[in-house]
Amino acid sequence: MYRLLLSFVIFAAAMIGGCESRTAPAGVANDSAAQADEADKKDEAEEKKTIAEVTENSDRVDGLFTLFRDREDGTVYMAVQPDQLNQEYIYFAHTTNGVVEGGHFRGAYIGNSVFSLKRHYKRLEFVGENTSFYFDPDSPLSRAADANISPAVLAVQEIVAEDEKTGEVLIKLDDVLLKEKLQQVKPTPDPDAKPKDGFTLGTLSESRNKIVAVDNYPKNTALTAEYVYENPAPVVRGEEDITDSRAVSIRVQHTFIAMPDNDYQPRLDDYRVGYFASRVTDLTTRSNTPYRDLIARWHLVKKNPDADVSDPVEPITWWIENTTPIEYRDLIRDAALAWNSAFEKAGFSNAVAVEIQPDDADWDAGDIRYNVLRWTSSPNPPFGGYGPSFINPRTGQIIGADVMLEYSFLTNRLRRQRVLQEISGQQPQAIGHGQHAFCSLGNGMQLSNLFGMQALDAYGAGTELQQQLIHDSMHYLILHEIGHALGLNHNMKATQLLDEPFDALQVAENGLSGSVMDYPALNVAPPDEEQTLFYSTSPGPYDDWVIEYGYSPAVDDADEERERLAEILARSVEPQHAFGNDADDMRNPGKAIDPRVNIYDMSSDGIGYAVKRLEQLDEVLAGLPERHTESWQALHDGFLIMMAEYARSSAVVSRYIGGVYVDRTPPGQVSGSAPFTPVSYADQQRAMRALETHLFGPDALAGSPELFTHLQQRRRGFDFWDKTEDPKLHEWQLAAQKGVLDHLLHPNVLKRITDSRLYGNQYELAAFMDDLTDAVFAADARSDVNSVRQNLQLEYINRLAAMVTGDKKSSYDYPSQSMALYQLDQVRRLLRGKTDGNDETMAHTQHILFVIDTALDTRGA
Known part of the structure; x- marks a missing residue:
């Protein structure tokens, strides 16, 4: 016990000693506190810097x-x-x-x-x-x-x-x-x-x-x-x-x-006119459409409020950037000023003004105080033209805008991947920001113009028409992009205006289309037609009307103003005021429903115009080798341009099958049409016949060995290192056919064909699928099948098989799956007894039967 107690005392003493060794002297502690106070005062002094x-x-x-x-x-x-x-x-x-x-x-x-x-x-x-x-x-x-x-x-x-x-x-x-x-x-x-x-x-x-x-x-x-x-x-x-x-x-x-401090009065959007708008929802109304969307427009005020037509206090002034090629400046100015004709109908003279930025200007085109028509030449151009604006989101007032122009629009420099995308039927989508405001018109027009030059060359047209093509196209592009900068969005229904785009009298009176806000087909005349305008060169009747709605001065009384605007909107039923925006257009497979709202079409007979273009392409393609002896690269590019135009026109035709016309006229306003009207049986049949002849038939997309053996790209360094340079003829031709099949067999289209039977569609799903199968198989069911048709037939059969064997989450409805199953069985019956044909044809036939048998066996058939 004594030893234990002694040990405890020694241990405690050691611990106390250890603690004392860790205690700082009093002077040191005071110094640390002083330093901390000094640091706090220093921080406080820094915080109080002026x-x-x-x-x-x-x-x-x-x-x-x-x-x-x-x-x-x-x-x-x-x-x-x-x-x-x-x-x-x-x-x-x-x-x-x-x-x-x-x-x-x-x-x-x-x-x-x-x-x-x-x-x-x-x-x-x-x-x-x-x-x-x-x-x-x-x-x-x-x-x-x-x-x-x-x-x-x-x-x-x-x-x-x-x-x-x-x-x-x-x-x-x-x-x-x-x-x-x-x-x-x-x-x-x-x-x-x-x-x-x-x-x-x-x-x-x-x-x-x-x-x-x-x-x-x-x-x-x-x-x-x-x-x-x-x-x-x-x-x-x-x-x-x-x-x-x-x-x-x-x-x-x-x-x-x-924030602008002015008397600007917001104007509400309406679905019958095409303005960019700030979305605003009224949370204090019981309406089932509580929309108070505000259109984007400039603040124009009359100098003389009592005059029917007056100059504005401050016009919408555009500056042509000093990077713009001198030879195009007058054309750009004239195109911009052409919008004044529309503003005059809304009560303003000289609403649009144009100046040229001096070479020694002390301001940059990026200065938002200036609205600039800008010009660039980019290695990877995303557009040929682009006309954005920025606004006060509280009111919709446009604060500033620019129009971007790309020199590539006027060159022969092709983005090959972009052309191949066109051939496959896929249109470009917005990159980065601003989906709804995306505009690819310039890129599309470049391809159209290159086709137009090929056609004019084939027809022996002189340089005067070629210069007119460049003039009309550039004029149209400027009109279009400035239209965006004025607040207008696309109107993809405007090209329905004319019956005959090659009738000089009709074109002189109305222009080519109702609006310059569409993506029109290039209006290049076949040899037996008169060449009118290639593109519209002035705002159309829709443009006049929509500018009147957006820019005509308001009256002071709120009730009278609502009535005044309602009277303007009531004119939406007039054919020249037809309107459909990007959400309504059928540019990509399965998208939207009204074939009149589309890109790269023309005339009130979209099918007929597209068929003329397909026939035109056959003529132009036939003489392609003779016209390109100076450069095989030019010949190669020319062929791809022809293929892209084939794909565009075929896509236009295909949209009429299963299509439904849309009329947005409100109740109480007479239009003569129901909100939904299926495309007539006759027009759907006409569209199918056109595709059968020009896209799916044995002689479709034909070319000559003389052409194909010269489709050589110019080698540049080691660019062919990981790919072969031979022309991928079957791949390109099948891509054009697949682009149309993507639409015709899209779940949305097949469902709509069935749904629309309940409100007037006479082209039933069974009839459509029978016709499509015939278009793919009937012409050579008892004869040799060429290699292009072999690709097409297997592509079609594989798609039908996928519809049948798809998982339970398939997007296809039951009627579509049933009809796919039926068509597979019909083709099997058609080909089982086939004995005539060369070895390639018989091998191809066995391949088809194998795919069908596999698909039907999977289903337990």
């Missing part, structure tokens, strides 16, 4: 928001006055330079919204405001206008200095702009895509981003940021416009704009 002290090393740039840029490290500060807090501003972002594969190109508009600046203690918040809803201020519900609607706190910055007398605060702006806080810059990747599927931007750099330009004006503050996306080991390196795919730069200009 704005002048923080920015003493900076250049001041005055404007809407005062900016300061540090002369040593480039840091950008923004000063905010007390009266600028809790106020709404317009935010606008556009790409000043980028790469198309990264979802960006010069002039692309990528962001347009409303934001406010709000203070929360020592922080300043950038808050995105929701503009999607309306509450009647007289309704008690307006007191709950913010219920269950989330604002977006996009960015938060610490206040680095404050003027205690004025209340002005200062923040660093770099982090707000350089980290994609205000605007997503890198497009959202496809979650189903694999790394090797295509080029994608890497990860946003932590250290390479920078603000490259600061511009400030009384009503807007603009800063341009360069974003660098890093990928140390890219799987796909992209095209030649990407210098090094490990580090790709995108430049975006962010602009803060003061």
Whole structure:
């Protein structure tokens, strides 16, 4: 016990001694406390630095928001006055330079919204405001206008200095702009895509981003940021416009704009006219269509309000950029000014003005104070023309706009992959941002024009007609893109206007179509027809009418104004005012339902015009080798252009099968048509016969050995390293046929054929499928089958088999599956007894029977 107690005492003493050894002397403790107090005072002093002290090393740039840029490290500060807090501003972002594969190109508009600046203690918040809803201020519900609607706190910055007398605060702006806080810059990747599927931007750099330009004006503050996306080991390196795919730069200009202070009155959208619109839903009405969408339009005010027609106080002025080739400047100016004829009918003279940017101008085309007709020549052009605008989302007022033009529109430089896409029947979709505002007219017109030149050459036309083609096409492109910049969206129904596009009297009186906002077929006349316009060269009757609705001055009395606009809209039943936008058009397989709303068609007889074009193509194709002896590359390109035109015209014809005409006339307004009217039996049959002859038949898409042996691309370096250079004739021809089969056998089309029987469709599913099978098989059921038809027949049978053997989640309805099963059995019966034919034909026949037997055995048949 004694020993145990002694041990405990020794252990305790040691522990006490150890504790004492860890205790600091009193003097040292006092010194540490003093240092901590001094550090706190230093931090407090730094926190209390004035704005002048923080920015003493900076250049001041005055404007809407005062900016300061540090002369040593480039840091950008923004000063905010007390009266600028809790106020709404317009935010606008556009790409000043980028790469198309990264979802960006010069002039692309990528962001347009409303934001406010709000203070929360020592922080300043950038808050995105929701503009999607309306509450009647007289309704008690307006007191709950913010219920269950989330604002977006996009960015938060610490206040680095404050003027205690004025209340002005200062923040660093770099982090707000350089980290994609205000605007997503890198497009959202496809979650189903694999790394090797295509080029994608890497990860946003932590250290390479920078603000490259600061511009400030009384009503807007603009800063341009360069974003660098890093990928140390890219799987796909992209095209030649990407210098090094490990580090790709995108430049975006962010602009803060003061809310316009004027007497602009918003105008509501209507489904019978085609304006871009800000979507607004009224949450205080009991209507089943609580829409208060606001059309996009410029603020035009008459100088003389009492005059029927008056100049505006401020016209819509366009500046032709000094990069524009001199030889095209007059044409561009004339095309832009042609819109004045439409505005005169709305009460404005000289509404549109055009100036030319001086070579020594002290402003840049990216300055949003100027509306610029811009010109570029890009290695990978995403468009031939592009006409976006940006607005005040609260009212729809257009604040500014540009028209981007690509020199490639006027060249023979083809994007081969783009042409092959056309042949397969797939139309381009929007890249990056702005799906609904996407415009591919220029690219499409380039292909049309190249076909037109081939046709004119084949017909022995002189240079005068060739020059007219260039003139008409460029004139039309400018009209179209400026139409977008005026607020108009596409009208893909406008080409239905004329019965005879080659009738000079009709064309002189009405133009070629109701609107310049369509994607028309090139109107190149066959040898037995008179050449009129290739494209419309002035706004059409629809354009006049829609400008009248959007821009005619309002009357003061609200009830009278509603009645006035209703009277304008009541004229929608007039044939020349037919309208259908991109959502209504049938450009891609299975999309939409009304074949009159389409691209690359022409005339009120879309089938007849397309058949003429298919016949025209046969004539032009026959003489192709003789016309291209100077370059086999030109011959190769010419053939692909012919194939693309074949695919376009065949697609137009195919849309009439299973089509349903749409009439959006409201109740009480007489139009003579029901909202839904199936295409007549006669026209559906006519369309099927045309496809049988020109696309599916044994002699369709024919060419000569002389042509095929000369379809040689010019070799460039080692470009053929991983591919063969021989022409893929069967692949190209089958692609055109598959593009039409994609539509004819699309679940949406087959379901619609069955559904529409209940309201008038006389072309039943059984009759359609019988006709389609005959078109694919009947002509050579008892004879040799050529190699092109072999591909077509197996493609068709494999599709029917897939319809039959598909899983339970198949998109095909039961009638479609039943009919596919029936057609497989019919073909089996047709071919089982076939004994006549060469070895290729018999092998092909056995292959078809094998596919059918396998499919039917799978089903237990």
